[in-house]
Amino acid sequence: MHEPYLNTRVSAMAEHLVDPDEVMTLCGLSLPELAQRFGLEGLLEDSLDRRAKSRSVKQALINTLLDELRILIRPMAAAEAGLILAWGRKYALFNLKTLLRGKLYELDQAEIRANLFELPAHVRLPQQDLFQAEGVLELLRKLEQGPYSLIAKQAREVFEQKRDPFALEAAIDQRYYSEMARRLQQVHESSQPELKQLLGAVLDRVALMWLLRFRFSYALSPSETFYQLVPSVRLLHRDRLLTLVNLDSLEEIIAALPEPLKSALAGSQSAIEVQQRLGGYVTQEARRLLARGHSGVARSLAYLILREHGVLMLFALVQGQLLGLPRDLVEIAVEAHPPDCALPLQSAA
Template sequence: MLRAAIKYSYVNAKTRTMHSKRLRPSDWHVIEDVKDSQGFIQYLATTFYGPWISPLIQNRKVGPLSFETRIFKSLFHDYHKIHHGLSSQTSKELILALFSRFEGENLKIVLRAIFSGLKKTDVAHLLYPVEEFSKMRLEGLWTQKGIKGIVKLLETTPFGPLLHHALPQFEAQGRLFPLEMAIDISCYRRIATTTEALRGEKDRKEAKKILGSFIDMLNISHIARLRFIYGLSPEEALNYSYPGGNKLHLKELHAIAKAGSPASMLKLLPEPLKTIAKAWEQQDLATIRIGLEEWVLGEIRRAFLGNPFHLGVPIAHLLGKELEIRCLVRLYQAKIQKMSRPATEIVPSLFLKGGEQIVQAS
């Protein structure tokens, strides 16, 4: 315990400082009530997101994409701080693995652009601003004429091996889908491997719990999307699922992949998800996603209770903030499109109402 306290006191204090600056229910209520996207940005600029958002007010270039890339910068800033504050190399590796999801997203955009014959300038606004923290440089990729060249160039990166395996499928199918899946799976496989490699028992347990819940959430919505939107078969949906789940392992994933509808899929979920999911049975996929986020947020909040000296706290903060930002982006897009959906269908109520009672309920 003493060792853990020494090891984590600094990063814990740092994380809690960052965590305390997150949006409060009162902020969410204001954001929910503002009439348009301008007001949305203007209010958000008064919060912790101010330094990243305020240039949008000054330049008057308020579009969903520039908003998204800017607001994510604040999350990458936290990644940088937490990575810097951690002393253990294996913990740092896990933070990098978590971060690699954003590098992977950028990589997918580059692949799509090159595949469609677009230039860097055409998609630059879509790329996550990862330069501050990432060591991966995408510049070299733009000089490549084909996808094969890019895969060759990425050989030595964590994405390399699986991309190499997926290349024949890309060539056979003539579409980027296998490569995109390979990038995603590479990221989550890296997260699972680095989580297993954590030295401390407590660290490993907490990290697995939080990340496992997060991956469970992703897998449910990912499989549902693959099955019911893209029309893939159960075996394909299973093979494209992400490793490292907490409640959903191969058997459970296969079972839900075989479900014929979203409603029957929810019935096949293991406990406690099954009980929680009863409330979502009549909902569409988007609302189910919100419900899942609600559940993950509960798990994330739990990490801040009890013994604070473990890696679960910084991971919980990063994932919680990521969810917060994704909700803000969704809400902002709804404001731009003047959607009349209530905020509870866009943002988990844990954010809107404050989370204490929900943590206990879950």
């Protein structure tokens, strides 16, 4: 693996990341100003309706992110490239869920296609083949033949047992994050410590948000909740999750968290506040690693996480302008400041 080249490439790309100090300024820009600032003029033509504009902007931003991922994995060894590529396959899984919902609810094919992202070849699903499947099980069996085989197999087995759409999508998400943790163990030992810090922060966030959602939104038992979780490689490991799932309130769970999570979430009154602070926990770790890390692979993943954060922020800004939302709501959406009011745990993502 060519570490100096990769680190130089990451540092060059990082120059274009949105500075956190710019966010409040961006919230005050008009739609034409945002379009000019980020080169989106052609995607926001007056001939397009609001939905088409929104869709074209999101499509372009996602493709930019995935094109940059492809550039970064070129000099990597197979195991390292596999880990980064596995991270990017979340966008194909968005399409997979759309296809599965279409089969489950017998939606019109034109409606399904309208909600699919056009993705580059390195993460693309065999969508035409999947379209022709007669049902959920046949679709998943077709998918078991390629790079999504482990995800498809687990999802198929769960659906065969439960025939539950919620369990089906939960199985897909669980396998996705388990695959990331598995691939971490295969990378070169020189990159593992920094990757463990970063990917561990991601898995900490996912595990805690899922724990809150399953226990308090869906009222699952502690054992049912634990079965749905993916233990982190950092703080929220298996034994710690076993303790947390048996607690009965948000306050008790926060009090039982290890540092730095406990301090980061202290005083949180709602799931949306926890979600925002956990997002900050991940992006802070990514910024630290991008600035001070040595592993080109870990710095690449840190860059992609921050780039994705910026892409989602930009999309929220554009969407806010298209919908004519008040500035304070847009600022909440881009996490420029905490929400003013507590929302119920059903808001957890």
